[in-house]
Amino acid sequence: MVKESDFAWAEEPVPVPPAGGFLVRNLMLAFDPAMRGWIEDRPSYLPPVGIGEVMRGSTVGQVVSSEHPGFAAGDLVQGMLGWQDWVAFGPGAPFVSKLPKGASPTLALGVLGTTGVTAYFGLLDVGRPKAGETVVVSGAAGATGSVAAQIARIEGCRVIGIAGGPAKCAWLTGECGLDAAIDYKREDVGRRLGELCPRGIDVFFDNVGGAILDAALARIALRARVVLCGGISRYNEERPSPGPSNYLNLVVQRARMEGFIVLDYAARFGEAVQRLAQWVAEGRIAWRADVQHGLENAPRTFLRLFRGENFGRQLLEIASPPL
Ligand SMILES: NC(=O)c1ccc[n+]([C@@H]2O[C@H](COP(=O)([O-])OP(=O)(O)OC[C@H]3O[C@@H](n4cnc5c(N)ncnc54)[C@H](OP(=O)(O)O)[C@@H]3O)[C@@H](O)[C@H]2O)c1
Numbered sequence: 001m002v003k004e005s006d007f008a009w010a011e012e013p014v015p016v017p018p019a020g021g022f023l024v025r026n027l028m029l030a031f032d033p034a035m036r037g038w039i040e041d042r043p044s045y046l047p048p049v050g051i052g053e054v055m056r057g058s059t060v061g062q063v064v065s066s067e068h069p070g071f072a073a074g075d076l077v078q079g080m081l082g083w084q085d086w087v088a089f090g091p092g093a094p095f096v097s098k099l100p101k102g103a104s105p106t107l108a109l110g111v112l113g114t115t116g117v118t119a120y121f122g123l124l125d126v127g128r129p130k131a132g133e134t135v136v137v138s139g140a141a142g143a144t145g146s147v148a149a150q151i152a153r154i155e156g157c158r159v160i161g162i163a164g165g166p167a168k169c170a171w172l173t174g175e176c177g178l179d180a181a182i183d184y185k186r187e188d189v190g191r192r193l194g195e196l197c198p199r200g201i202d203v204f205f206d207n208v209g210g211a212i213l214d215a216a217l218a219r220i221a222l223r224a225r226v227v228l229c230g231g232i233s234r235y236n237e238e239r240p241s242p243g244p245s246n247y248l249n250l251v252v253q254r255a256r257m258e259g260f261i262v263l264d265y266a267a268r269f270g271e272a273v274q275r276l277a278q279w280v281a282e283g284r285i286a287w288r289a290d291v292q293h294g295l296e297n298a299p300r301t302f303l304r305l306f307r308g309e310n311f312g313r314q315l316l317e318i319a320s321p322p323l
Contacts, residue, residue: 001236001306002036004299007055007083020091022066026059026081027321029295030109031302031314036235045261055083055298058114060105062321067091071098076321078108083298085318110143110313111280111287112273118229118262119147120272124155126260127203127227131156134197136216138184139207141168143287143313144229146176147276148205150285153177157203160196162189162212164308171311175286190215200253203227209234210241217246220253228259236306288312 017023038049038056049056059081063071068091071077079096081087089096099108110116122144129135135152139145140161149172152159161172161181169181182192189212193201200221206213209231220226234241250257265272279285290310292301295318304310 002039002303004303006039007299009296014086015088017065017067017088018090020067021089022068022071022094023064024061024077024081024087024089024096025064026061026085026087026295026318027076028060028105028109028291029083029298029316029318030058030113031305031310031316032058032114033230033232033235033305035302036306045263056080057083057298058109059318060099060108061087061096068094075099076103076105076108078113083295085295106289106291106313106315107280107287109315110289111147111285112276114262115143115313116147116276117265117269117272119144119151120276121262121265121268122227122229122260123148123151123203123205125265126258127152127205127225129155129157129203129225132158133202134158134160134199134221135203135205136160136162136193136197136201137205137207138162138212138216139230139232140172140178140181141311142207145205145207146172146287146312147285148229149178150176150279152203152205154279154284160193162208168311171286171288177286184212190218193219197221200224205229206231208232214244214246217244217249217257220249220255222253222255224253224255226250226255226257228257232306289315291315291317293317 041048060078063075076099077096135157137145137149140149141163149159149161159178161178162184164185169183172178172181180196201219202221203225204216205227207230210233290312301316
């Protein structure tokens with residue numbers, strides 16, 4: 001299990017941008033379970049964060065001073081600016097995007113950010129649900145899972161969420177409008193899936209892996225789609241444990257199990273953000289943010305994800321807008 005002591009606090013002078021550049025102050029930092037993989041020295045879709053480097057992380061910041069023609073003091077920007085207060089950019093094209101005027105940093109890092117977009121493409125492009133089908137989502141009360149589950153509901157599917165604890169399950173069947181929720185900490189997931197999905201599971205959107213994936217695989221319907229979004233129950237394991245024993249049901253049911261990485265859809269993010277923003281504006285997608293405070297609490301806040309302490313998108317406020 002990742003520990004607070006795996007991170008070190010370091011102080012240095014506020015960086016000075018080169019001529020033609022600009023200075024950004026980070027305001028809000030988002031936490032992703034994937035960060036656990038980023039600090040592991042093994043090949044992955046991004047290089048690992050090196051020892052002593054600033055921890056990678058997605059933030060919204062504010063431009064504090066600028067000589068750059070594309071950015072003015074006061075602009076809100078979004079990018080992988082890391083677990084730090086200040087970032088200086090040179091005169092070239094920076095790896096940040098400007099938020100539209102009036103945009104909410106909380107929404108930009110959540111439903112309209114990576115987690116919402118992941119849910120959108122994972123469910124619609126990989127899962128391809130059809131109206132009337134049964135969709136099951138694990139990690140369903142989380143930032144990604146809750147949006148995936150509600151998109152399935154909007155698409156006319158019967159939706160069952162799996163989450164930890166009565167409060168999260170009540171939110172899923174209440175505000176989120178799911179047909180049912182299973183509390184995996186108190187209920188037998190396999191038995192409940194059997195009761196709730198008498199004709200099997202058509203789409204399983206998995207954020208958790210392990211025993212929950214195995215229980216779902218045992219109950220997939222003919223031509224089911226199993227979407228591997230993530231497997232948080234395994235991220236802290238020192239060595240990969242054996243795979244799901246029920247995988248041969250994929251053969252019996254002529255089903256498909258497919259992983260994806262949201263970055264592959266970068267060229268289509270605009271499409272997803274537009275539809276998600278519309279659904280949020282129409283009140284068709286409920287969402288929650290769990291906002292902690294103070295950059296010094298970054299490691300502690302990160303650990304909340306693995307203890308299920310976050311209820312909604314895990315964010316950390318680093319500073320309030322200074323301008
Ligand atoms: N493929 C991609 O491109 C991509 C992109 C973004 C995210 N993801 C994946 O999406 C998943 C959700 O990420 P998120 O940012 O939205 O986080 P999140 O779901 O908001 O937070 C993580 C949640 O995982 C659950 N959890 C933690 N340990 C668990 C365990 N051992 N067993 C079962 N559940 C556990 C907890 O909920 P409970 O209280 O319900 O246990 C916790 O609240 C992760 O697997 C992440 O890696 C994939």
